[in-house]
Structure formats: structure tokens, C-alpha cells
Amino acid sequence: MSTADTADTGSAVVLDGTGLARSIRERVAAGAAELIGVGVAPRLAVVVATDDEGAGWYVRSLSGAARRVGIACDVVELGADADPETIRHTLLRLSGDDTVHGIILQTPLPDGVRVEDLAADIAAEKDVDGANPLSAGRLAAGLPAYPPATAAAVLDLLDHHGIALAGRSAVVVGRSLVVGKPTAQLLLQRDATVSICHRHTKDLAQHTREADVLVVAVGRIGLVRAEHVAPGAIVVDVGTNTAPDGSLAGDVDGGVAAVAGGLTPVPGGVGPVTTALLLEHTVRSARSHG
Amino acid sequence: MSTADTADTGSAVVLDGTGLARSIRERVAAGAAELIGVGVAPRLAVVVATDDEGAGWYVRSLSGAARRVGIACDVVELGADADPETIRHTLLRLSGDDTVHGIILQTPLPDGVRVEDLAADIAAEKDVDGANPLSAGRLAAGLPAYPPATAAAVLDLLDHHGIALAGRSAVVVGRSLVVGKPTAQLLLQRDATVSICHRHTKDLAQHTREADVLVVAVGRIGLVRAEHVAPGAIVVDVGTNTAPDGSLAGDVDGGVAAVAGGLTPVPGGVGPVTTALLLEHTVRSARSHG
Incomplete structure (x- = not known):
């Protein structure tokens, strides 16, 4: 059980995530700086169709974290009463926008709208949270894809x-x-x-x-x-x-x-x-x- | 354990598949006849790029079974040395052919060619053996798709x-x-x-x-x-x-x-x-x- 073996005394080792997150962010910041140096500004778009408080908090936290590592983050607010066609149209537009590199469809979605029905319109190469069913299928097949x-x-x-x-x-x-x-x-x-x-x-x-x-x-x-x-x-x-x-x-x-x-x-x-x-x-x- | 409960005496109930297969085939034959009656001839295409004996036997058996229920079956023989581009081109052509309703890419494939790399070119609505990674992803998402x-x-x-x-x-x-x-x-x-x-x-x-x-x-x-x-x-x-x-x-x-x-x-x-x-x-x- 490698490093965790030390914990068999009855008190669990704390498997902290903050140190790992920090080292990933440092690597990301270096990568973003490199891209910016060659004229590519990494950009993430988060599509929001909810007024859920927790989601709002999460999106603000994500967009702050993005900015701190040099990634532009567009929060696209569609409102809690957005209809599926508006969401779909937005995802297609962002998928076709060469300046956008990652697209996230934030949950929850309006009543009766399911993420798996809409996420197929997120271009697979920008599907950084693995929401498109094609990403799930490629993952199962062992093909390159972003996992959730x-x-x-x-x-x-x-x-x-x-x-x-x-x-x-x-x-x-x-x-x-x-x-x-x-x-x-x-x-x-x-x-x-x-x-x-x-x-x-x-x-x-x-x-x-x-x-x-x-x-x-x-x-x-x-x-x-x-x-x-x-x-x-x-x-x-x-x-x-x-x-x-x-x-x-x-x-x-x-x-x-x-x-x-x-x-x-x-x-x-x-x-x-x-x-x-x-x-x-x-x-x-x-x-x-x- | 419903019907199988009777088997707890030590000798397993035989869970026969031939009766079920027969009743499915009868249903399929009726469906095919109905379609033919309205001018639609159901057609299955099987793409074969192997000289494996077992595969050959299976394809002949499948195509015979298809014909017996009123489904036309085209066996597209590409040869055991077919290159991936030829297979891909064939799958795309069949996907675009309105007279073809089901497409199967038979395994094994030539050395170094993987079914999951090619099956993405089978149109999802004709992917009757669920080989396209999109079908797998839709299946996992609970969306309509043909399972393998x-x-x-x-x-x-x-x-x-x-x-x-x-x-x-x-x-x-x-x-x-x-x-x-x-x-x-x-x-x-x-x-x-x-x-x-x-x-x-x-x-x-x-x-x-x-x-x-x-x-x-x-x-x-x-x-x-x-x-x-x-x-x-x-x-x-x-x-x-x-x-x-x-x-x-x-x-x-x-x-x-x-x-x-x-x-x-x-x-x-x-x-x-x-x-x-x-x-x-x-x-x-x-x-x-x-």
C-alpha cells in the first residue's frame, strides 16, 4: 500500500489535494505563459444557465483560478430560464470560435434540460470537462479524450x-x-x-x-x-x-x-x-x- | 431468482438462447416484410478485411440469417491486406448510402488497425453493433444508441x-x-x-x-x-x-x-x-x- 502503509496504526493519513493542485497550477501557469509568448491566449468559456448559489460560487472560484494562472475565462450567463435551443446555440458558437479552447456547461441546468442532451454540441477537442458523450465513449475505448x-x-x-x-x-x-x-x-x-x-x-x-x-x-x-x-x-x-x-x-x-x-x-x-x-x-x- | 429457482437442486437450468432467437427472428421477419411492403428494403452491410476462417464462417452465417428474415446483406470484402484508408473510405461511403441501414465492421482487422479507430466513421444511426465510440458514450449517458x-x-x-x-x-x-x-x-x-x-x-x-x-x-x-x-x-x-x-x-x-x-x-x-x-x-x- 506504499506511502499509506504508515497509516495502519488506526489514524488515516490525510491524502491532501492542495499541494498537488498547487503543483498542477504552477505547471499550467508556465504552459499558459509559454502559449501567450507565441501569441496564443488560452481561453476557457463557462456557460451558466442557473441562479443556483453553489454553482455561482463555483464559477467565480474557477474563473478566479483561471485568471491567476493566465487563462482568460468568459462566463456566459444565459439566465435560469434559458431554453435548450439558446444553450445549444451558445455551445455551437463557442465550439466554432477559434479563440476559445475550453468549454464547460455548468450544472444545474433549467428544469427538464439534461447536460447529456446538450453536451454533444461541445466540440470534442474543447470538451475539457468530458461532458460530450463522444468523450465518454472515447475514454471507454482507450482513445484520447478529456475525462471529466x-x-x-x-x-x-x-x-x-x-x-x-x-x-x-x-x-x-x-x-x-x-x-x-x-x-x-x-x-x-x-x-x-x-x-x-x-x-x-x-x-x-x-x-x-x-x-x-x-x-x-x-x-x-x-x-x-x-x-x-x-x-x-x-x-x-x-x-x-x-x-x-x-x-x-x-x-x-x-x-x-x-x-x-x-x-x-x-x-x-x-x-x-x-x-x-x-x-x-x-x-x-x-x-x-x- | 424467479424461473431459475427450480435449479437449486444441484443441476443448472439450461438458459437456452435458440427459442428466444427464433422469436426475435420472427418479429424481425414481420418487420422486414412490413417495410418491404412500403417500399423500404432493409439492408445490412458487413465490411470484411480478414481471411480469418472463423470470421468467414460467422459472416456467411449472419448473411444467411439476414436473407432468411428478408434483410439484404452485402458482404464487402476488402481483403486481409486492406489499409485503414480503404476501410475508412468504405465505411464513409456506406454511411452515406441511403439504401444501407446497418453497418458492421467485422473483426479481426489487419495488423495494427484497431476497430475503435475506424468505427467512428460508421454513422451512429447505422451502427447496429454499437462499435462507434459515440454509441458507447450515448449508452453510458442513457441516450438512445445501439449497444453491441x-x-x-x-x-x-x-x-x-x-x-x-x-x-x-x-x-x-x-x-x-x-x-x-x-x-x-x-x-x-x-x-x-x-x-x-x-x-x-x-x-x-x-x-x-x-x-x-x-x-x-x-x-x-x-x-x-x-x-x-x-x-x-x-x-x-x-x-x-x-x-x-x-x-x-x-x-x-x-x-x-x-x-x-x-x-x-x-x-x-x-x-x-x-x-x-x-x-x-x-x-x-x-x-x-x-
Whole structure:
């Protein structure tokens, strides 16, 4: 279990994401500066059709992070009552705009509008958050594609902390299109034996206790508790829930730290790495197509 | 465990595929006749760039089956030394041909040519064997798409024999793009808890013995034996291997029948249903786009 072996004493190693995020941002800033030097200004466009507070906070944070590494960030506000055709038209326009290198369709979307129906209109080479079904298919086929940044962040965090995956049992709780399914794909590519649990899973604890590496991405505070985790297991908490006191809380209960070998914190785990990877994908796209 | 419950006596119920295949073919023949009546002749094109004997046998069998249900089948022989550009050009031509409703790119392909690199040139609405990465992505997103026929056949066989899936543990052995991965997607859509095992899985038997439903798609004779199977489990054998005596053999050892609750035979299980579904997808495509 490499670096996390030290944690079998009963108190989980904190698998911090802020240091990794910082080093990714430094690399991105250097890459952006290089591009700007040759006349290509990396640019990310975020299409927003919601007045959800959490989404607003996230978009401001992302656009600030982009600016700080030298990536221009256009927030395209369409309003919470935008119709699908307006969103589609905007995505097509940005896809055809040579000055835009990355496109993100922010969720939530207006009622009845599904991201998977619209994301096909994000040009695959600008689909830096892997939302286009073509990106998902290329990912499954092992062809070049941007994976959803959150899924990529889970893998990068595990790698950064030296967690081996080949031949080990990885269990993903949650089967969303943006996290659970692509994370399972990436773990499978890395030769883990992968199980996917969800709301219909009977006896969740029985399944999760088999995990050497447990990834929890459901969106429910405290869903995974100590009794769900095998001693020494590595636990990645993808949850970003708002606790009753307004603070950010993951899906994993604090008691898990006493059992797990390693645990990603919330905040400061998967979140900052996700943001940094969105920026990295944008610079990569600018380098390839700028 | 519905109809298969009767099998807990120690001798597995044979989960036959030939009856199901026949009823699908009857439905397809009726559909094809209806289309022909309104002036649309359903047509399947199979692109072949191999002189592999097994592939040749399969293509002849498929084209015979197509003709018998009233579907025209064009076998486009490009030769075992066809270059990727020739194959690509052929797929694009067929994709643009309004008289063709289904396109299959037969494997194996010439050395160094990968189906996932070429299948993107099969028009998605004619991709009756779900080979285009866009089809895989749409499948994962829950959007309309043709799944690979073999994966669809596994699910249809389970449904036909009344095997419940929601909340149950399904284990897929094999992670190929054409069977393992899409079968896992389909089982997940049906609310099974899904695990995917492969050559790197440590202690395969430990994982497979957790399965209520075990799908084996590796391509190795006798890979799964009695000790891999929980008493009463349902076992689907997707293997189609040539035994030393020239006969067709699955991946599942005969001894499994003494333990499993139900077992698909080889031949006569998944195979005929797969062929029937390719024909059904072709008629569906002709109905939508003919």
C-alpha cells in the first residue's frame, strides 16, 4: 500500500489535494505563459444557465483560478430560464470560435434540460470537462479524450500519494455520468478490479468493505461510516455537500479516519485538484488547437 | 431468482438462447416484410478485411440469417491486406448510402488497425453493433444508441429467463470494448451492483463467488470452474472458442452445471440471440431512417 502503509496504526493519513493542485497550477501557469509568448491566449468559456448559489460560487472560484494562472475565462450567463435551443446555440458558437479552447456547461441546468442532451454540441477537442458523450465513449475505448475533471482528479490524487491500483479491489459508490461512471472507467484502465455500487445496492457495507480503494461520490453527508470501510483501506471522498452550519462536508463520516489507511479531506482533497485539472485541460487544448 | 429457482437442486437450468432467437427472428421477419411492403428494403452491410476462417464462417452465417428474415446483406470484402484508408473510405461511403441501414465492421482487422479507430466513421444511426465510440458514450449517458449486439443479447437472455437484476450482484469477467464493458453498462442501467474482473484481478474466484449473476466473456476454454461459482448463481457464458476437436466451446467448464442455478449453453446460448439482435437493430434502423 506504499506511502499509506504508515497509516495502519488506526489514524488515516490525510491524502491532501492542495499541494498537488498547487503543483498542477504552477505547471499550467508556465504552459499558459509559454502559449501567450507565441501569441496564443488560452481561453476557457463557462456557460451558466442557473441562479443556483453553489454553482455561482463555483464559477467565480474557477474563473478566479483561471485568471491567476493566465487563462482568460468568459462566463456566459444565459439566465435560469434559458431554453435548450439558446444553450445549444451558445455551445455551437463557442465550439466554432477559434479563440476559445475550453468549454464547460455548468450544472444545474433549467428544469427538464439534461447536460447529456446538450453536451454533444461541445466540440470534442474543447470538451475539457468530458461532458460530450463522444468523450465518454472515447475514454471507454482507450482513445484520447478529456475525462471529466473530477474523475481525473481522483486518479491524480491516488497517484500523487503513491496508491497502487493494478490488481487491487476498487469500489466506486455512485454511478453518475460526471463522477461515478468515468472514475470506474479510469480505475479499470489502471487494471483495478472495479465494482460500482449505488442506491439499489443491497448491503452496501458488505461491498465497500471489500475495497482496497473506496471512492465515494453520492452527495449525501455521512453516507459512508467506519463500518463501511476495511482497516487500512484508502478512501476518496468526492462529496461536496453543504452542511447545516453552511460549511462544506463530504460523503464520508469523520469516524472513517480511525479505520482507513488514507482519507482525502473535504475541503482540500478532490476539489482543488479538479479545478486545477480543468485549467490544465484548457492549456492542453490551446497547445493542440490554439 | 424467479424461473431459475427450480435449479437449486444441484443441476443448472439450461438458459437456452435458440427459442428466444427464433422469436426475435420472427418479429424481425414481420418487420422486414412490413417495410418491404412500403417500399423500404432493409439492408445490412458487413465490411470484411480478414481471411480469418472463423470470421468467414460467422459472416456467411449472419448473411444467411439476414436473407432468411428478408434483410439484404452485402458482404464487402476488402481483403486481409486492406489499409485503414480503404476501410475508412468504405465505411464513409456506406454511411452515406441511403439504401444501407446497418453497418458492421467485422473483426479481426489487419495488423495494427484497431476497430475503435475506424468505427467512428460508421454513422451512429447505422451502427447496429454499437462499435462507434459515440454509441458507447450515448449508452453510458442513457441516450438512445445501439449497444453491441452481444451485450444486448446477454441482457435479453437474462430477461427472457426471468432473472431479476435490480439490487443483485452481477460480476462480469472480461473488460473488452465489445462485450465486457458494454455488458457492465447495461447491467448497471438495470440497477445491478456491477463488478468487472479481468486478467489482473487477484483471486478471481473470491470475486466471482459473490455473483448472483456471473457473465464470462474472456475467450479462454474452461476459465470458470465450479469453484468460481456460488451455489444457485446464474452463469452466462459468452465465450466462443474452438476446442481442440474443432467444436465450439465456451469459457465455462462443464462442472459449473452442478453448482449454478442456471447456465447458458455454448453453442445455443448467447450466440444465436446476438445474431438475431443484429438483424433486429437493422430493421429498427430501416424503420427510423429508411
